[in-house]
Structures are given as structure tokens and as C-alpha cells.
Amino acid sequence: MADRSEIDALIDLMAKLPGLGPRSARRAVLHLIRKRGLLLQPLADSMAEVARTARECLNCGNVGTSDICAICADDRRATGLLCVVEDVADLWAMERSGVFKGRYHVLGGTLSALDAVGPEDLRIPKLLDRVAGEEITEVILALNATIDGQTTAHYIVDQLEGRVEITSLAQGVPIGGELDYLDDGTITAALNARKRM
Amino acid sequence: MEWRDTGILLSTRRHGETSAILEVFTESHGRHAGVLRGATSRKMAPLLQPGAELDVAWRARLEDHIGTYNVELKRSRAAQAMADRVTLAGLNALVAILGFTLPEREAHPDLYTRTTTLLELLRAPDLWPLAYLRWEMALLDEMGFGLDLTTCAATGRANDLSYVSPRTGRAVSRAGAGDWAPRLLPLPPVMLGAGEGGDAEVLEALGTTGHFLSSHLAASLGDKPVPPARALFLDRLARRARAGN
Numbered sequence: 001m002a003d004r005s006e007i008d009a010l011i012d013l014m015a016k017l018p019g020l021g022p023r024s025a026r027r028a029v030l031h032l033i034r035k036r037g038l039l040l041q042p043l044a045d046s047m048a049e050v051a052r053t054a055r056e057c058l059n060c061g062n063v064g065t066s067d068i069c070a071i072c073a074d075d076r077r078a079t080g081l082l083c084v085v086e087d088v089a090d091l092w093a094m095e096r097s098g099v100f101k102g103r104y105h106v107l108g109g110t111l112s113a114l115d116a117v118g119p120e121d122l123r124i125p126k127l128l129d130r131v132a133g134e135e136i137t138e139v140i141l142a143l144n145a146t147i148d149g150q151t152t153a154h155y156i157v158d159q160l161e162g163r164v165e166i167t168s169l170a171q172g173v174p175i176g177g178e179l180d181y182l183d184d185g186t187i188t189a190a191l192n193a194r195k196r197m
Numbered sequence: 198m199e200w201r202d203t204g205i206l207l208s209t210r211r212h213g214e215t216s217a218i219l220e221v222f223t224e225s226h227g228r229h230a231g232v233l234r235g236a237t238s239r240k241m242a243p244l245l246q247p248g249a250e251l252d253v254a255w256r257a258r259l260e261d262h263i264g265t266y267n268v269e270l271k272r273s274r275a276a277q278a279m280a281d282r283v284t285l286a287g288l289n290a291l292v293a294i295l296g297f298t299l300p301e302r303e304a305h306p307d308l309y310t311r312t313t314t315l316l317e318l319l320r321a322p323d324l325w326p327l328a329y330l331r332w333e334m335a336l337l338d339e340m341g342f343g344l345d346l347t348t349c350a351a352t353g354r355a356n357d358l359s360y361v362s363p364r365t366g367r368a369v370s371r372a373g374a375g376d377w378a379p380r381l382l383p384l385p386p387v388m389l390g391a392g393e394g395g396d397a398e399v400l401e402a403l404g405t406t407g408h409f410l411s412s413h414l415a416a417s418l419g420d421k422p423v424p425p426a427r428a429l430f431l432d433r434l435a436r437r438a439r440a441g442n
Contacts, residue, residue, distance in 0.1 A: 186276065189279070
């Protein structure tokens, strides 16, 4: 609408961000305007720069500012381990732990019969190419413990079985978790995956 | 409007930032949708896996509104299903077929009971395909496309039943089939409650029921394609059958 001010337009855009509604967007915009030099201008510059440079890694699907992301370009990570995750947020979660030193492959979602998401809609063909073309010894399936996540995991196992070692993350009691508060499904999974002590 | 019931979760579709539209197959109200606020929360999201048995309370101002749900988990099936490739694919097929075939807000208590029984068997992956076959035959029956496998459509006899007519769903004996045999669908003994119920035999039987699902039931629903989850389940079962041989 032509008669709306730029500030209203900014509020409308901010209100579309996750976790923000119209009221919180107004507060955020007001805060930015008050801290124009300290926050608004650096934020605007940073967003413009990210908008110009952000892209998906052609190899793994991670988000970065170059065609090949920093993880794929890092020679120290060429360990033969490939961790398959559902989306970039999961990759970042794995990286926060600092434990995994291999490389990643981001699928970009999970198979879903209900939403008609098939293997070609995900980066599964690219995963198969990578396993065939790179010196990968183990594929770690770090997919969500949901019906869709595990359906996707089983599909990948079907495709890769016999070509490479395939492992998956354990499922069960979280660190700090109390049995009394766990649902029966988690307890079942934990019991099935019990280990010798 | 307000009611409380138990049901099986068929699907969740995200609605806005924190809510979801749940589709639940309830015992007394059939396939019924409703909005669940806070469905994407860390506490609630893990509980909302397809196949979960829920205690649901539905409320709306008018009956034809979509309404809102309050749900409490009674039993999770996800962990049992996820332990085995075939049962996981089977659970996907089950909820997809139910969502595909059941009319909205029409109670099917017998089918509901059969469905909960089938879900109970998720812990027995070896038996599950046979139980799924029986369930699918019951589903066809419930939807008005039941197979009549009591006597031969041609001779009226009850023995040597070997085929099913693809048009009428009636059994046909080997003698009654004659030259028509190649045009008829197979009737493996497992469909008559006999046989060993091995994966290969169940697969053959699911091919026959699949014909009635796609050519009769789906046709009556506006020729929508049968959900691909069923084909994936059959594929997994075929792999297991080959591996077992």
C-alpha cells in the first residue's frame, strides 16, 4: 500500500519472523530505531551482506557464503565419516557439541507420504553420489526419532546397504532425564538399545 | 459443541507457528479433524506421532466448525513401529489408507477396534503383514466393497476356491474359472484363513485386495490414487520375502 510508512512495512516484515507477532515486531522495531547507530545500521549492513552472499553448499547442502562450505573445504575433516541430518539446524546442533569431526550431508527434509515428499525432492540422490564418489567408510544417520525421520533412515539404508557401513544415533533416555517423566515410547526405545556395563 | 473420545492419530499438519491440525480416527466420531494449540512445543510434538492412541476432547462453537482439540497421550506406537522396517512402512500405510478412505465424521466402531488390535501387533513384526491383510479385507468390507469368498460365483460350491472375480469380488473355483482363469485375481489360501501366511503369500493376497482398493474403492472416491505409502510397504515386504527365501 502506497500510503504506509517504511516503518510500518518494516514492522510487517519483522512480524513474519518465527517467534514474533505484530506486537513484538513493533517493540523490536522501536528498539532498533532507538539504537539506530548501535544496532539498526549494523543489522541492516549485515543482512544486506548475508542476502548477497548466502547460498547452499553444492556438496552437502549446508548454508554458507561460498559454493563449498567451510566444513566441506576443511581437509582435517576428511575422515571418511559422513553424518546425514535432516536440515541445517540439525547440522548446527551437531556442530555445537563439537564431538563430530567428519563431514555432513543435509537432506533438506524427510520423506513424507502425506505431503508427497519423495526421494527426488530431498538430497538423497546427491548422497548416493557422494558415497560412490568420495572415500566414505561410515554413514551416520542422525535423523529425528519420528515416524517420518525413521522412514527416511530406512529408505537410505535400503539404498546404501552393502556399499558402506551404516550407523544411526542411539535413542533413549536424555542426559538429565528422569524415567518417571519419560513417555512409554522412549522407555521402550531405551530398553531395546540397552548396553552392557 | 463438546465431546470426549479416544482415537488414533492419523496425521498432523502444521497450522501457524505453534498449532497443528490433527486428524484423528476416533472410536465414536470417526475421522475427525481439529486444531491443537501448542502442538509444536517440545513437550507435545514428540507425542504426536502417527498411530499414537490419544484421549481427545473436542470443542467448537458450531458443529461444522473445525474446532479445537485437547489431547492426552494414552499410548505411543512409534517406538514399536520404528524397531522394524516392515512394521514402520506398514504403520505409514495404515494411517495413509485410513486418511484416504474414511469419510469425515462418520463412526466406524468395528473398524476402530480392528485397527487398535492391528496396532497392538506392531510388537510382532513376523505376524504383522498377515494381520494387516485381514485388516485391509475388513476395511474393504466396511467401505462396502467386501469380498465374498464363501462360495464359487460360477458353480456355487465352497471347495477348490482359487480365484477372485476382479469385477464382483466373489470367489471362483478352479473348475468354475475355466478359460477365464488368466483374467481372474489370485485367491491365496491365506485369504480363506488357511495356509501358512508367509510373506510371499500375504504379498500375493495384498495384490488382490490392492485391486479392489484402487479400482473400486479409490474410484468411488473420485479416482484419487491410493497413497504411495501402501506401495512402499509392499516393497519392504517383498524385500523381506526375498531375503527369507
